[in-house]
Amino acid sequence: MNILFEHRLNELQVHKTKELSFPPHLHSEIEVLVVTKGSITIINEGEMRQIHKGQTAIIFPNSIHEYVKQSSGEMVMYIVNTQIVPEFHAIFSNKLPVDFVIDTQKIETQLTEINQYFLGFRQTKAEMLSRAYLHLFFALLLNNLPLHSRPKTQAPSTVVQVIRYVSEHFTEPLDLQSVASEVGCSVYTVSRIFSHKIKIGFRNYLNQMRVDYSRRLLRETDLKIVDIALECGFETLRSFNRAFTRTYNQTPSEYRQR
Amino acid sequence: MNILFEHRLNELQVHKTKELSFPPHLHSEIEVLVVTKGSITIINEGEMRQIHKGQTAIIFPNSIHEYVKQSSGEMVMYIVNTQIVPEFHAIFSNKLPVDFVIDTQKIETQLTEINQYFLGFRQTKAEMLSRAYLHLFFALLLNNLPLHSRPKTQAPSTVVQVIRYVSEHFTEPLDLQSVASEVGCSVYTVSRIFSHKIKIGFRNYLNQMRVDYSRRLLRETDLKIVDIALECGFETLRSFNRAFTRTYNQTPSEYRQR
Numbered sequence: 001m002n003i004l005f006e007h008r009l010n011e012l013q014v015h016k017t018k019e020l021s022f023p024p025h026l027h028s029e030i031e032v033l034v035v036t037k038g039s040i041t042i043i044n045e046g047e048m049r050q051i052h053k054g055q056t057a058i059i060f061p062n063s064i065h066e067y068v069k070q071s072s073g074e075m076v077m078y079i080v081n082t083q084i085v086p087e088f089h090a091i092f093s094n095k096l097p098v099d100f101v102i103d104t105q106k107i108e109t110q111l112t113e114i115n116q117y118f119l120g121f122r123q124t125k126a127e128m129l130s131r132a133y134l135h136l137f138f139a140l141l142l143n144n145l146p147l148h149s150r151p152k153t154q155a156p157s158t159v160v161q162v163i164r165y166v167s168e169h170f171t172e173p174l175d176l177q178s179v180a181s182e183v184g185c186s187v188y189t190v191s192r193i194f195s196h197k198i199k200i201g202f203r204n205y206l207n208q209m210r211v212d213y214s215r216r217l218l219r220e221t222d223l224k225i226v227d228i229a230l231e232c233g234f235e236t237l238r239s240f241n242r243a244f245t246r247t248y249n250q251t252p253s254e255y256r257q258r
Numbered sequence: 259m260n261i262l263f264e265h266r267l268n269e270l271q272v273h274k275t276k277e278l279s280f281p282p283h284l285h286s287e288i289e290v291l292v293v294t295k296g297s298i299t300i301i302n303e304g305e306m307r308q309i310h311k312g313q314t315a316i317i318f319p320n321s322i323h324e325y326v327k328q329s330s331g332e333m334v335m336y337i338v339n340t341q342i343v344p345e346f347h348a349i350f351s352n353k354l355p356v357d358f359v360i361d362t363q364k365i366e367t368q369l370t371e372i373n374q375y376f377l378g379f380r381q382t383k384a385e386m387l388s389r390a391y392l393h394l395f396f397a398l399l400l401n402n403l404p405l406h407s408r409p410k411t412q413a414p415s416t417v418v419q420v421i422r423y424v425s426e427h428f429t430e431p432l433d434l435q436s437v438a439s440e441v442g443c444s445v446y447t448v449s450r451i452f453s454h455k456i457k458i459g460f461r462n463y464l465n466q467m468r469v470d471y472s473r474r475l476l477r478e479t480d481l482k483i484v485d486i487a488l489e490c491g492f493e494t495l496r497s498f499n500r501a502f503t504r505t506y507n508q509t510p511s512e513y514r515q516r
Contacts, residue, residue: 140390
């Protein structure tokens with residue numbers, strides 16, 4: 001879907017984050033949330049769960065997930081390309097967790113050490129050590145995670161098709177019409193999916209996906225801001241600046257300089 | 259060399275040990291000594307070193323190494339088949355450390371945790387987790403270990419040829435004559451190598467190799483003691499019992515029952 005993504009971005013992102021709010025989306029990376037304070041609320045594949053300190057959520061690749069705004073929690077978020085944990089490639093491709101929330105109090109010491117390691121530097125430089133810590137990270141998590149086989153793919157619902165299509169194509173020029181024709185339904189249906197199911201307007205949704213991706217490019221590349229705007233699917237620098245500032249209360253260049 | 263070894267024994271041994279004395283020998287496994295108290299003395303590839311608490315020795319595959327008796331040290335000893343750490347296969351096959359003794363004080367917390375994990379159970383059951391901890395163990399060690407390429411193999415000295423031959427064939431019927439004819443020198447030369455270089459008589463050396471191997475079989479298999487005796491190269495149960503008791507101050511069956 002995206003050339004930059006393949007060639008320039010890190011295969012691992014680790015952030016400490018407080019407030020987390022994001023509409024339903026999916027991606028091929030594994031996402032892990034180690035909650036370190038308070039609680040957060042996630043909806044994963046339609047299942048809403050409140051996740052507390054001492055628990056960890058593990059979102060398997062291509063699962064539709066959503067973060068519901070709550071300001072009481074702190075967490076360390078891992079977004080990991082499955083290719084850098086080849087040990088578990090088969091598991092992440094063929095299995096799904098019976099329950100995506102794990103009690104991690106027993107392994108809290110180890111998780112604290114691993115979090116400290118990854119939060120200790122902005123970019124993943126010491127590859128050998130990072131791979132080893134990731135290997136241990138997932139071994140500790142999967143060791144206590146009952147799994148079942150991924151169900152045979154049924155025809156996905158229109159809602160799932162819409163989310164999947166936009167998640168995979170948000171860097172391209174998109175409008176309700178093009179999404180509708182790709183998914184094979186009416187513009188009216190797509191519009192109602194956004195307002196009634198995803199509960200956020202199409203334009204807003206698209207901007208959220210785009211500004212979130214732009215933050216990675218701002219952090220991890222030296223691309224000019226205007227090029228990032230275009231790369232993320234914005235038509236002008238102005239529309240990028242406006243959307244970014246509305247979401248994060250700072251301009252892209254302020255964010256980059258931080 | 260040995261069918262049992264291939265099929266029945268663990269690919270990983272971890273022991274806490276106090277006294278360590280062993281004549282020069284080699285094997286295809288990696289051997290790591292994490293010194294946790296006092297100091298021990300090793301000769302590795304002809305280089306004698308005293309290794310203290312806060313240091314770790316890493317013996318690469320097929321290096322001739324020897325433990326000199328000292329009673330003041332405590333250590334955790336890892337003997338690891340390179341096949342269970344595929345991440346570092348190329349390193350262990352093609353490289354050698356510039357210095358085989360590493361200062362490990364900076365990673366003492368992690369080593370303590372890893373030691374505790376492996377000493378916590380007799381046999382390696384939780385494979386997924388054990389492999390991850392081993393991966394981290396070697397990543398931490400190798401991260402601070404300058405390496406150079408293995409030198410092109412020169413013709414090994416007669417001493418090296420003798421040690422190598424006996425290390426690889428000690429479970430077979432061996433005498434000075436058969437070693438001499440395999441290595442291509444006189445019985446007199448082999449005999450002098452043992453008394454002057456290895457500084458232990460041939461019979462004693464052979465018994466040391468055999469009783470050491472018998473301990474693995476006693477621990478890790480359910481073989482009858484008489485079968486272990488034969489498997490290790492002893493001609494009779496009686497000679498096995500005698501050699502074992504002389505070395506370890508207990509009979510093989512006492513050792514197994516502990």
